[in-house]
Amino acid sequence: MEASLPVIPDRSLPFIELLRARGLTVIDLDRHFRIERANGDLTKWYCAQDAHYSRQAIEALAGLVAEEFEIESTKDSSMSLSAEILSLTGDHVVGSEWEGRLAGEELNLRAVLNNGDRGIEPDPKSPFLLLGDSHTLVFHQGKEAGMHCRGGGLLDHLSYQFGEAFDLVGVRVPDSFRRGSSSITGLRQSRDSGIERSLSSGFSASVNLRNPRTGL
Numbered sequence: 001m002e003a004s005l006p007v008i009p010d011r012s013l014p015f016i017e018l019l020r021a022r023g024l025t026v027i028d029l030d031r032h033f034r035i036e037r038a039n040g041d042l043t044k045w046y047c048a049q050d051a052h053y054s055r056q057a058i059e060a061l062a063g064l065v066a067e068e069f070e071i072e073s074t075k076d077s078s079m080s081l082s083a084e085i086l087s088l089t090g091d092h093v094v095g096s097e098w099e100g101r102l103a104g105e106e107l108n109l110r111a112v113l114n115n116g117d118r119g120i121e122p123d124p125k126s127p128f129l130l131l132g133d134s135h136t137l138v139f140h141q142g143k144e145a146g147m148h149c150r151g152g153g154l155l156d157h158l159s160y161q162f163g164e165a166f167d168l169v170g171v172r173v174p175d176s177f178r179r180g181s182s183s184i185t186g187l188r189q190s191r192d193s194g195i196e197r198s199l200s201s202g203f204s205a206s207v208n209l210r211n212p213r214t215g216l
Helices: 013-021 029-038 055-068 154-162
Strands: 079-088 105-114 129-132 167-170 185-189 196-200
Touching: 029 055, 055 105, 055 154, 079 154, 105 154, 129 154
Parallel strands: 129 167
Antiparallel strands: 079 105, 185 196
């Protein structure tokens, strides 16, 4: 008997339709994943040990955004891709009884190189703003920030697709809040010194782009 996908109500649809009714362009990535899976694509869209997008999901989203903007190819020949194997212990394991007992997850990562240097630095002068939660920081912000590595994140691959660096405001919930803290503090990436500054936040932001052609 052929397996079928479970029918899960998408409670975000009314909100998505409201945004579209207001004239905003919305890319429903979850719908894209479900369609691909229904067509037999067994791509792993999320990490097995981590709560974030996989490399394939990040590249798929960057490609869908480029398609929406009708970007045909990377115009900046200074950017290139470098394939590698990344071993990580994700946030589903860190701090749990399995930490230190479970082997790390291995991912086939593709990092973006800019003139041979790994990763893309956010450009505050860019007409494109990537705004979101930790999905905008994973594989971009670096191992020292708990985001595993640099160069393979959404900002990196969007910049690669468009041929120019995007600007970024990314926030994430710290471990203390996920484990029951009564406060929530996001982190904003500093464009000037490469460090992080505290940013008060009471929500998990979605990925949004400012379109310089329409102003939306």
